[in-house]
Amino acid sequence: MKVRRFSRTSLLVLAAFVGLYAAFLLVGNFQKSLSIKTSLEKGLDSLEHRLLQDARIKSLVDKDESTKTILILPLNFSNAPTKKPGNLTVLLERPANLPKQPRGVPMDKMPYMMELNYKPSKCPKTLGTIARYSSWFKERFKPGLKMFLDEKDIYNFDNYFKISHYGMPFGYATVDRNILGLIVTNPNFINVPITDLSDKCVRCAVVGCGGILNGSNAGQEIDSHDFVFRVNHALTSEKHASDVGRKTSFYEFFPESQHVRNVKDPNAAYLFTPFKKVDLYYAESMLRGDNSSRNFSVEGKMKKFFRPPLLDQSRVKITHPDFFRYIFTHFMDLKGYRPTTGALLVFTAIYLCDEVTIYGFGYDPRFTVHYYDRKFINITHSPTGAHDIANERNCGKTSFRRCYKAFQTRSLKCCKAV
Structure with a gap:
């Protein structure tokens, strides 16, 4: 190879x-x-x-x-109790020996019922702090008062006895206890607690129907508050929204003043203020959802009255008679027949909120009576049988001056009227 x-x-x-x-x-x-x-x-x-x-x-x-802005809802449905109708003969306890009802007890001498679960606000600047700087306000302001009726006020005889010393609206002295039992045992009257606000600084607006609001463009400012309180017609439609806002957190009414159909906010709570016996029968019918009749049997006598509104009964709260009495004795000087719903609404806001701004209250001859008036209506000063408007106005002016002076010295905000 x-x-x-x-x-x-x-x-x-x-x-x-x-x-x-x-x-x-x-x-x-x-x-x-x-x-x-x-x-x-x-x-x-x-x-x-x-x-x-x-x-x-x-x-x-x-x-x-x-x-x-975080939406704060007025009612806390997460703690809503389940409820079934109860037997009135069992629930309305009665001692064997009924205590004798004392007569002639001055309205401002009986102790006021207090809220057992009351939590003081942690807000550093609150209306309640005026009591530290104003002796006038300190004598009148009582934190922790019971504001709304609940089952224990009627079931427990000691509690019931305490609120039975005076006639309505300051007590249930002449009221059949059974109608009260039917109200508080109604399964629709859940009586949901108010949202716990103790760890917040809560700003509130109380909106009246004064004509001064017409053209004010205050709607956006009103709606910026955490809670908005309204009364009477409370029209918040597109036509009026720019002046009065749309938001309604609390709507207060009694039979003659209710315009529930005007309340458009689905989160609104309804504050019912019973001033007389027939109002309790009205409330019982309203909680049953019966608005078919205008006649109520009040202790065996038929009375014609306003038809109750159809509303979400789970959102109804009923003003406590002691709260009526407190406002009347401490701020209305026991004058007139009873406080107006406007006065009650303002003080409800003061007790629930840290800062309160008032819109559309008071009368000014330069403006029509209501912001929704279609033509100008002159203001009259005719007295009414139930209210002492002049006294409330004077008390309001005095309260505002003293309140403003106390806040001015401490750089705190009080309330303003638009």
Whole structure:
């Protein structure tokens, strides 16, 4: 067999070709890996950019969310109790020996019932703090008063006895206890607690129907409050919303004044204020959802009256008679027949809120009586049998002057009238 021999030159040439080929392969792989690395770096840069962009967007969203107004609902349905109709003969306990009802007890001498679960506000600037700086207000302001009727006021005889010293609306001295039992045992009267507000600084607006609100453009300012209290017609339709707002947290009424159909806010709570016996029969019919009859049997006598409204009974609260008595004795100076619903509404707000702003209260001859009047109506000062408007106005002026002076010295905000 012949063996082919290669010269040294041929071997060197062959080695050179192999080296060049290897170098070519190495360069190709390096460029490929460089391309992969570049693509990876670009991908990472793009991902990092996207993540940073998402983070910035999230930051802006979080910042925007933090600046949004948090809606505070007036009633806490998370603690709503389940309720079934009860047997009145069992629930309305009666001692074997009934205590003798004392006669002639001055209205301002009987102790007031207190709320057992009362929590004082932690807000550093609240209307209640005026009592620290004003001796006049300190004598009148009693924190922790019971504001709304509940089952224990009727079931427990000791409690019932305490609120039976005076006639309505300051007590149930001449009221059949059974009608009260039918009210508090009605399964629709859940009597949901007011939302716990002790750890917040709560701003509230109390809105009347004064003509001064017409053209005021105060609607947005009113709605910016945590709670908005309304009374009487409380029209918040598109036509009036720019002046009076849309929000209604609490609507207060009694049979002659109710305009529940005007309340459009689904979160509204309804504060019923019974002033006389027939109002309790009205309340019982309302809680049953019966608005078919205008006649009520009041202790065996038929009385024609207003048809009760159809509403969400789970949102009804009933003003406690002791709260009526407290407002009448401490701020109305026992003058007139009873406080107006407007006065009750203002003091309800004062007791539930830390800051209260009043809109559309009082009469001014430069304006029509109501903001919703279609033509100008002059203000009259005719007295009514139930109210002493002049006295309430004077008390209001005195309260405001003293309140404002106390707040001015401590740089606290009181209430303003628009």
